[in-house]
Amino acid sequence: MAGRIDTAFAKAKAENRGSLGVFITAGDPDAATTEALLDGLVDAGVDFIELGMPFSDPMADGPAIQAASLRALQGGMTLTATLEIARNFRQRHPDMPLVLMGYYNPIYIYGNDRFIADSVAAGVDGLIIVDLPPEEDTELCIPARDAGLNVVRLITPTSHDQRLPAILAQASGFVYYVSVTGITGMASAAATSIADAYRRIRKQTDLPIVTGFGIRTPEQAAESARLSDGAVVGSAVVDIIADGVANPASPDAAENRAVIVRKVVAFVGELSAAIRA
């Protein structure tokens, strides 16, 4: 059965272009803003959405996404509420792929089986769990795959060829190429290194390969989407939210939220236009 992720990538491919994914953190700065942002991302033309599950100690993330997690947690966000946002989103958007991204501990505390069941019920399509390498697959990734969730793998410049079969063994949906050896929101990778990595990974899998980490501009998104099968933008979007929270355009919360959403939608619209150009 082709899932929403497979369908979305097939559609972009048929349009002869790469896919665009955008990351935002659930509850940053509150659930209502996240729900409005998710609707805005769909309107702006993204192909899939990564929804971050906030964690107090995100060790693979740079300052922007760490701060987003803290804003969300200060606003009272929980994993239960994140799944609620996903469930509401699915009711409004039956086709848009939604991937949950985060760290293992909140899931472990929620309960792996319960988390998998609730994710499936909410209409989540896949999981990216940053601190679960293939060596730690048995507890969550394999049961999640068996329940029909895509397990999206991170491949990094340090993942050498001999390691790829282990990484790809349980992978489904797409694979996420972390184009810089580093944390989110850093400098972007050189085009040649992305192209080389793409060829190297392509030899070992037929799954779509998307590029992420360090993609901040429409030009970079277009280039990454051309060199691979898609681009993910996170920190640059999160920065707009951070700025909207730090420098409110209006004392009225609803109005300020609308301004943040408008700015994000405008930016993501540019990303979307660039990969379609």
Place this chain on the structure above:
Amino acid sequence: MGKTNLNTFRNQPDEAGRFGIHGGRFVAETLMPLILNVEKAYKEASADKSFQREMYYYQKHYIGRPSPLYFAERMTAHFGGAKLYLKRDELNHTGAHKINNVLGQALLAKRMGKTKIIAETGAGQHGVATATACALFNMECEVFMGAEDVERQKPNVDRMRLLGAKIHPVTSGTGTLKDAMNEALRYWVTNAETHFYIIGTAAGPHPYPQMVRDFQSVIGTEAREQILEAEGRLPDALVACIGGGSNAIGLFYPFLDDTDVAIYGVEAAGKGLSSGLHAASLTGGTPGILHGNRTYLLQNDDGQIIDAHSISAGLDYPGIGPEHSWLHDIGRVNYVSATDEEALVAFQLCARFEGIIPALEPSHALAYLSTVIGDMDSDDIVILNMCGRGDKDLGAVLPVLEKLGRM
């Protein structure tokens, strides 16, 4: 999965780095190939006699090992119970047990051809030890330290700078030891190919908990020989303080199969366990995943990590080494706690009765021991790990003692 051979408590971790359900390798993919490299290099080094000889050379001539096992006669008389021996790792070069592990890891880094070292530090003892080893072996050293600790522990910051280390004050998150460790891991992810990360406690992803334990086990191995020589028999009890737990596992490990030896690990109860302001992950926490391993953590119902609190910056950590979590689960070690105030009383007592100014960390061990040692038999023998000296703590301790009218 960890298989427990009922005949020994010294067969952990398994191939996957598990101590029972604890331990493991919960890290981002970027780090995974590096950690596998460290594991392979450590396995080879452990089996290499020349590596062991090199370690022994530096332990003896540079650290000053073996550290004495000292009969604390006046405190013994004061408590009126069991005979108290202090394992004097505070006499090591750099003033704490941390150097035992750092030298081992620095020699491993050297063997792997790495010349750039990173480390996290809380109180600064591990940072100073790492900066020292880097000076010794001509390596670049960068130390991550919570911004608040940089203020609290200025003498150690100055020592590190003098030794040539670069200090990164960490303001992300809550700016404490756990954030320093997050930041060191982030930096390692970014500089994965060139740098070696010397973790300071018996925690983190496999093989670190095992490696740090092995390097610190020199404490227990010596203590075992020394007490047999002094008393002709094994002790009745061991006591050590626990933050991440490296000094404690170093003392405990060689005694784990001597089941007549009772073992006590003392966590920091901060302002009291019921106050919520403490660092007692075993007594007040639940298993979870942080910094590459599963272990007991201070966390809320949503799996978010809660800040630890302790007057001792070295115990101020919301987790604990995974082997302690396992020893807690199976009941081989008794984990107890002592508050800030109890530790301060013990700090002063040790200074006045033995002329030894202890670090705040082992003051916790002494504080707990002072509540039970008086009830023990006068033939009984206790060994306490005096894992660090207190010079670094004077700035934090003296104002409090003055306020309490105890000076």
